[in-house]
Amino acid sequence: MLKAIIVDDxxxxxxxxxxxxxxxxDVSIVSVCHNGIEALxxxxxxxxxxxxxxxxxxxxxxxEMLEKLNQVNFEIIFTTSYDQYALKxxxxxxxxxxxxxxxxxxxxxxxxxxxxxxxxPISQQLExxxxxxxxxSTPINKIAMPTMEGLQMIPVESIISCESDSNxxxxxxxxxxxxxxxxxxxxxxxxxxxxxxxxxHRCYLANLNxxxxxxxxxxxxxxxxDGSSIDVSRNKKExxxxxLLPYKE
Amino acid sequence: xxxxxxxxILVQICAELAIAQKPEDxxxxxxxxxxxxxxxxxxxxxxxxxxxxxxxxxxxxQVGSNGQRRGDSTFIYADMANNxxxxxxxxxGQVQALLNLATSKLFLHKIKETEKYSRPALQLSIELNDxxxxxxxxxxxxxxxNPFENYKKAIARFQKTGNISLETESTTxxxxxxxxxxxxxxxxxxxxxxxxxxxxxxxxxxSEWGHELVLWSFYNxxxxxxxxxxxxxxxxxxxxxxxxxxxKKIGWKMYxxxxxxxxxxxxxxxxxLFWNLWKKDWNSYAVGHQAYGNNIRAQIYIKNQQAxxxxxxxxxxxxxxxxxxxxxxxxxPIKSMLLKAEILNQKKNYKKALHIANAxxxxxxxxxxxxxxxxxxxxxxxxYHNLNKNKHAYETLVKHLAIKDSIQNKQFLIxxxxxxxxxEDAKKEARIGFLNRDNKIKQQQLKQEATFRNFIIAVxxxxxxxxxxxxxxxxxxxxxxxxTQEQKEQEWKMKALESENRHVELQRQSTALEMQALRxxxxxxxxxxxxxxxxxxILRNESKTASNYLTRFSRLIRMVLINSQKTLITLNDELEMxxxxxxxxxxxxxxxxxxxxxxxxxxxADNIYIPPLLLQxxxxxxxxxxxxxxxxxxxxxxxxxxxxNTLTCTITDNxxxxxxxEEMKSKSAEKEKSMGLKITADRLSLxxxxxxxxxxxxxxxxxxxxxxxxxxxxxxxxxxxxxxxxINQ
Numbered sequence: 001m002l003k004a005i006i007v008d009d010x011x012x013x014x015x016x017x018x019x020x021x022x023x024x025x026d027v028s029i030v031s032v033c034h035n036g037i038e039a040l041x042x043x044x045x046x047x048x049x050x051x052x053x054x055x056x057x058x059x060x061x062x063x064e065m066l067e068k069l070n071q072v073n074f075e076i077i078f079t080t081s082y083d084q085y086a087l088k089x090x091x092x093x094x095x096x097x098x099x100x101x102x103x104x105x106x107x108x109x110x111x112x113x114x115x116x117x118x119x120x121p122i123s124q125q126l127e128x129x130x131x132x133x134x135x136x137s138t139p140i141n142k143i144a145m146p147t148m149e150g151l152q153m154i155p156v157e158s159i160i161s162c163e164s165d166s167n168x169x170x171x172x173x174x175x176x177x178x179x180x181x182x183x184x185x186x187x188x189x190x191x192x193x194x195x196x197x198x199x200x201h202r203c204y205l206a207n208l209n210x211x212x213x214x215x216x217x218x219x220x221x222x223x224x225x226d227g228s229s230i231d232v233s234r235n236k237k238e239x240x241x242x243x244l245l246p247y248k249e
Numbered sequence: 250x251x252x253x254x255x256x257x258i259l260v261q262i263c264a265e266l267a268i269a270q271k272p273e274d275x276x277x278x279x280x281x282x283x284x285x286x287x288x289x290x291x292x293x294x295x296x297x298x299x300x301x302x303x304x305x306x307x308x309x310x311q312v313g314s315n316g317q318r319r320g321d322s323t324f325i326y327a328d329m330a331n332n333x334x335x336x337x338x339x340x341x342g343q344v345q346a347l348l349n350l351a352t353s354k355l356f357l358h359k360i361k362e363t364e365k366y367s368r369p370a371l372q373l374s375i376e377l378n379d380x381x382x383x384x385x386x387x388x389x390x391x392x393x394x395n396p397f398e399n400y401k402k403a404i405a406r407f408q409k410t411g412n413i414s415l416e417t418e419s420t421t422x423x424x425x426x427x428x429x430x431x432x433x434x435x436x437x438x439x440x441x442x443x444x445x446x447x448x449x450x451x452x453x454x455x456s457e458w459g460h461e462l463v464l465w466s467f468y469n470x471x472x473x474x475x476x477x478x479x480x481x482x483x484x485x486x487x488x489x490x491x492x493x494x495x496x497k498k499i500g501w502k503m504y505x506x507x508x509x510x511x512x513x514x515x516x517x518x519x520x521x522l523f524w525n526l527w528k529k530d531w532n533s534y535a536v537g538h539q540a541y542g543n544n545i546r547a548q549i550y551i552k553n554q555q556a557x558x559x560x561x562x563x564x565x566x567x568x569x570x571x572x573x574x575x576x577x578x579x580x581x582p583i584k585s586m587l588l589k590a591e592i593l594n595q596k597k598n599y600k601k602a603l604h605i606a607n608a609x610x611x612x613x614x615x616x617x618x619x620x621x622x623x624x625x626x627x628x629x630x631x632x633y634h635n636l637n638k639n640k641h642a643y644e645t646l647v648k649h650l651a652i653k654d655s656i657q658n659k660q661f662l663i664x665x666x667x668x669x670x671x672x673e674d675a676k677k678e679a680r681i682g683f684l685n686r687d688n689k690i691k692q693q694q695l696k697q698e699a700t701f702r703n704f705i706i707a708v709x710x711x712x713x714x715x716x717x718x719x720x721x722x723x724x725x726x727x728x729x730x731x732x733t734q735e736q737k738e739q740e741w742k743m744k745a746l747e748s749e750n751r752h753v754e755l756q757r758q759s760t761a762l763e764m765q766a767l768r769x770x771x772x773x774x775x776x777x778x779x780x781x782x783x784x785x786x787i788l789r790n791e792s793k794t795a796s797n798y799l800t801r802f803s804r805l806i807r808m809v810l811i812n813s814q815k816t817l818i819t820l821n822d823e824l825e826m827x828x829x830x831x832x833x834x835x836x837x838x839x840x841x842x843x844x845x846x847x848x849x850x851x852x853x854a855d856n857i858y859i860p861p862l863l864l865q866x867x868x869x870x871x872x873x874x875x876x877x878x879x880x881x882x883x884x885x886x887x888x889x890x891x892x893x894n895t896l897t898c899t900i901t902d903n904x905x906x907x908x909x910x911e912e913m914k915s916k917s918a919e920k921e922k923s924m925g926l927k928i929t930a931d932r933l934s935l936x937x938x939x940x941x942x943x944x945x946x947x948x949x950x951x952x953x954x955x956x957x958x959x960x961x962x963x964x965x966x967x968x969x970x971x972x973x974x975x976i977n978q
Contacts, residue, residue, distance in 0.1 A: 082807060084811070099803070099804075099807065101796075101799055102800075103800045116637055116639070148643040165627075165649075165650065166627065168646065170650060180643070180646060180647070180650065203478060217667060217669070218666065218673055220666070221662075221666060229662075231479075231662050231666060235853060236856070
């Protein structure tokens with residue numbers, strides 16, 4: 001049985017989440033808080049397993065509340081309605097989130113994920129999250145990637161390329177290692193596009209800093225710093241050329 | 250003999266081909282057999298043996314009324330020929346007879362006996378040193394053992410004798426074997442060669458079979474690109490084949506493969522369209538081929554989340570394959586088993602799914618079918634994941650990746666890529682060569698004209714000098730006058746241009762402004778339509794439906810908000826929005842209409858950019874005015890095709906038609922005009938003005954046979970200069 005705390009300033013949102021969680025026998029709600037200060041004390045007294053945390057709250061928002069905590073030893077599931085910047089930061093840290101109004105199926109999935117998880121590198125995830133929240137425009141150096149075994153923190157510059165494989169993505173790393181990540185290439189592309197990563201093919205995302213040379217062809221292909229090669233599709237060729245030769249007009 | 254061999258292999262790889270024989274062909278063959286039977290009584294010695302062989306061969310080509318080949322009849326005559334030839338020591342006739350015997354046994358699926366006849370045939374033909382015969386023996390043996398080696402030997406022999414038609418055939422089968430084992434990289438040079446050979450061969454042999462060999466060469470390339478996960482190019486080859494078949498009136502139109510590929514590309518509606526085309530000739534297909542088609546249908550069901558229909562279909566095909574035994578070949582049953590496991594996985598019956606998937610993977614491992622192994626491991630990984638056995642899931646996923654890496658080997662991908670480029674270069678070179686030839690002809694013509702022209706020039710120069718002298722004086726006088734006038738004119742023009750520039754700039758600004766305003770107008774339109782239906786559900790106490798509708802509505806609004814900040818979005822995003830929107834409308838109208846989003850050719854939806862929310866108003870119109878007022882089930886089809894950089898979207902409904910919709914609208918109390926279409930029309934014209942994109946639409950009425958209104962069709966043409974500049978903005 002997982003002990004859960006709900007933090008949300010809007011009573012209706014709390015009520016509907018309570019109603020949805022009633023169907024799930026794995027979760028018991030120990031406290032419902034309507035602001036950050038209440039939540040801080042509730043966390044201290046109950047030491048919960050999961051906190052459903054609203055991001056947008058008056059006075060103290062969800063992120064600020066987390067900063068006030070010395071130690072986080074519970075799983076966080078953010079609940080948010082529409083805030084692209086917050087969402088992006090959350091995605092970087094690979095912390096789970098639910099979009100309001102909450103879909104019951106997605107909620108059950110998120111709870112099941114918490115149930116299955118064995119390893120909890122939550123503090124590192126929080127670090128990434130808060131760095132991103134405070135400096136949304138500066139590129140970050142580390143990214144959290146959910147793998148089959150748990151989570152892995154990866155320096156962004158160590159990624160040479162990403163290759164899609166249905167629901168998974170295979171990262172080709174600098175130390176000649178491969179990492180299987182349970183995220184789609186599209187999701188990863190959204191996170192990495194500001195870090196000089198370019199989708200050069202339906203199946204590949206390439207780190208332009210690691211490109212050794214480009215070999216001409218209908219689409220052609222890229223040879224990367226580790227000697228591997230990546231196909232470029234004909235539609236992406238022109239866009240790639242512009243990125244590789246920004247001063248040529 | 251040719252086509253029969255093909256069918257044996259076909260059953261194994263289960264590709265698409267109608268085995269139907271035309272009635273006139275059957276009649277012609279039986280007439281031929283009858284006349285041969287009469288002649289054979291009059292002949293003696295070698296001539297008689299040759300004739301017996303001919304009868305046996307004629308039987309090979311004939312299909313019985315049950316769709317089965319006449320292996321038995323072939324056997325009787327070939328056996329007679331064999332015995333008599335041996336008695337008189339006529340080796341050539343004996344080899345022929347043995348080859349026919351082996352083939353007849355092959356049709357009866359008696360592999361051992363096939364071997365019994367083909368080995369002595371090989372020995373005899375080596376004694377005779379007849380390369381053609383030796384080649385045929387090797388290609389027969391290839392079906393039994395060491396396919397790679399034996400086909401290569403056969404090909405070498407055919408090359409020696411210059412028998413291009415047999416060489417093409419053997420190369421085609423070799424490619425198939427490579428594909429079956431998943432050794433795409435090794436097979437690539439042969440597939441490449443096959444295209445050349447088939448094209449050369451068809452120049453000499455323009456029979457149906459010659460054309461079919463060309464289709465096979467396309468088919469092989471399709472398999473390669475499919476394996477490399479370059480589905481667009483793979484689809485190109487299928488459509489190439491389809492057009493070729495259409496042009497030459499060949500029965501094999503590649504429908505089933507197009508359907509399957511669309512299914513893999515996650516476009517189930519398009520897959521269903523081509524599957525239905527394939528199904529038209531259902532009765533002419535052999536049982537195994539029907540089952541093969543059902544496998545594809547099941548895949549479409551799976552994509553559409555109709556697990557129950559898929560399951561019953563798969564149970565059916567599995568029992569068909571069971572009854573067929575060895576005849577079914579090894580790959581199709583494995584495919585069916587994997588599909589069944591996938592369905593059970595979808596239905597959350599993980600234990601059973603795991604059991605079946607394991608059995609299928611084991612079989613695939615035994616035969617060394619790498620493509621099936623690759624798919625099997627991926628499926629296993631997903632099942633383990635669902636069973637919460639993460640360690641197993643990880644291990645099988647790694648296995649899957651290892652095979653995938655070896656199949657989609659980087660070197661292989663690059664070679665394919667280079668081949669594409671070379672094909673393109675060759676086209677260009679051919680064009681240049683053509684231009685050069687043109688130039689040469691022109692040069693010759695020019696030379697001939699030159700002498701005549703020189704004469705004319707001499708005369709005209711003389712004339713010019715004379716007239717120059719006369720006009721010079723007059724001109725000088727007028728020149729001064731004109732110069733001053735011109736100066737004034739230019740000043741005036743400059744002024745006009747300046748004011749025009751300012752005008753254009755202003756107009757561009759107002760375009761941008763209006764664009765924003767219109768987009769802002771679009772959102773409330775969406776929102777209030779949906780809010781009112783949520784309200785409706787609440788009032789009628791349908792709280793589940795209301796909640797369901799609301800979550801979808803919020804998902805849609807989220808997408809609309811994100812996408813409407815952009816001037817252009819990918820076609821994929823637009824279609825996803827459209828899908829959610831249509832789902833919502835369907836929910837609201839209690840599933841009273843169905844819809845399909847169908848790709849008619851290779852549309853790369855990730856790389857085509859269109860203005861956001863362009864298609865939605867047309868669909869909304871079709872639903873609200875066409876389908877909502879209709880009794881009975883409605884149908885809305887959105888068809889997309891791409892040609893010459895123009896995306897054509899056809900939105901067809903089977904509603905009440907424009908005229909009646911107009912009548913109903915004027916009768917109803919609600920006088921509010923639908924703004925969607927008007928706004929879209931405005932947006933299209935603004936876009937035209939600004940981006941130079943020629944976008945326009947036409948609306949047609951559809952009438953049934955009696956001339957009654959049977960729906961409306963909107964054709965939307967959007968000229969897409971593909972992507973790039975947009976992304977960089």
